Amino acid sequence: MRNVMKLLREPLLHFLVIGAVLFGVYQWATGDETAPDEIVVSAGQIASLQAIFSQTWQRRPTAKETEALVDEYIRDDVFYREGIAMGLDRDDAIVRRRIRQKMEFVADLAADVQPTDAELRAFVADHPDRFSGKPSVSFTQVYFPSGAQAANEVEVERLRLALDAGTTDASTAGSPLLAGSDFRDLTKSEVAQTFGADFAAWIDRATPGTWQGPVISGYGTHLVRVSERVEARELPFEQVRDAARREWLHARKVAANDALYKKLRSRYVIKVEKMPGASTETIVGVAE
Known part of the structure; x- marks a missing residue:
């Protein structure tokens, strides 16, 4: 008996029983000839309660558990009917929203057909715009921090020319940046997330193959070489x-x-x- 009482306190069981009650009351309200003050728990409803129990707990309910399920069903039914009779469902935003969700769920079931x-x-x-590959860009950047350690414009331009001529290695130029120096196949939004919208807009217009800049980001100043640009593709x-x-x-x-x-x-x-x-x-x- 202790196990039965413990089971009855399970919220999931309450939810399943309430669902069965609502289904039963719907049948009662839409054509069942049972008298308004009479509650009939049919063999089919009991079988439904047992099936829900079995699906939840992976075993059939015992006789005592079935009796407890029926008692809970009747209790919910009584309170539900009396609540409706008292008008407790009226002007209740939560009830209205829940019933709307149930109606929409009915429509969802009708639409649940697998496509070929x-x-x-x-x-x-x-x-095509939803399922095409987004444009992307690959680039390398050399970083100069802002503030007291900022490089002057002449130094930045001298380095840009050296990088473009191949006389300076980009991996040893500038200052380290935690985000990295080489970036592959980034979309415009991903560039913006890392460097900011202005930087992303600039790099979207940059010509591949040459070192360009300086360009400003939230980090500081950068020289950038776009190595590859991939357009949207199927x-x-x-x-x-x-x-x-x-x-x-x-x-x-x-x-x-x-x-x-x-x-x-x-x-x-x-x-x-x-x-x-x-x-x-x-x-x-x-x-x-």
């Missing part, structure tokens, strides 16, 4: 299939939710009361 490769290929073709379908599938499913669910909302909204005449300063009230929906 042909559908995914068509989706990728319709949204990626192999196999590389983007998983991402395309996730976005396809998301788009389908959004469309299903919008379609459900539009259909349900058409049943209502919706009036928005006149706001201060407005001349008339607005009718924003008419039931068909």
Whole structure:
């Protein structure tokens, strides 16, 4: 009995039982001919409670555990019905939001169809910007700190010419930078995260193959040589299939939710009361 009581205190069990209760009450409210003051726990509902228990705990419930599940089901049902009768669900933002989520979940279930490769290929073709390789840049920088140790413009220009002529090794020039000196295949946003938006905008215009600068970042002053620039490119379908599938499913669910909302909204005449300063009230929906 102690184990049964411990089990009944599990929040997960309460959540599962409440879900079963809501399903049962929905059936009761949408066509069950049971009297309003009568609660019938059918064999099917008991089997559902047992199945949920088995999925959660990886074993079948004992007779006492099944009796406890049914008691909890009835308790929830009683409080739920009495709460509805008292109007406790009205004007409750949390209840309204939860019911909306349940309605949207119904639409999600209807949209939960796995796409074929042909559908995914068509989706990728319709949204090439989402699934193409982003432009990237590779570069080397030589760093000069700001402040008392800052190099003057003449020294920086002299070093730039030496680097461009190949008479000075970039790895020994300037000062060490914790972020590093060589950067490979960085997107513009990644450059901006490290060096700032102004530096990223500058390097986006820099000509590859020569040492250029000086350019300022949040760290200080830099000389920069862009070694490679890769433009946006189409990626192999196999590389983007998983991402395309996730976005396809998301788009389908959004469309299903919008379609459900539009259909349900058409049943209502919706009036928005006149706001201060407005001349008339607005009718924003008419039931068909």
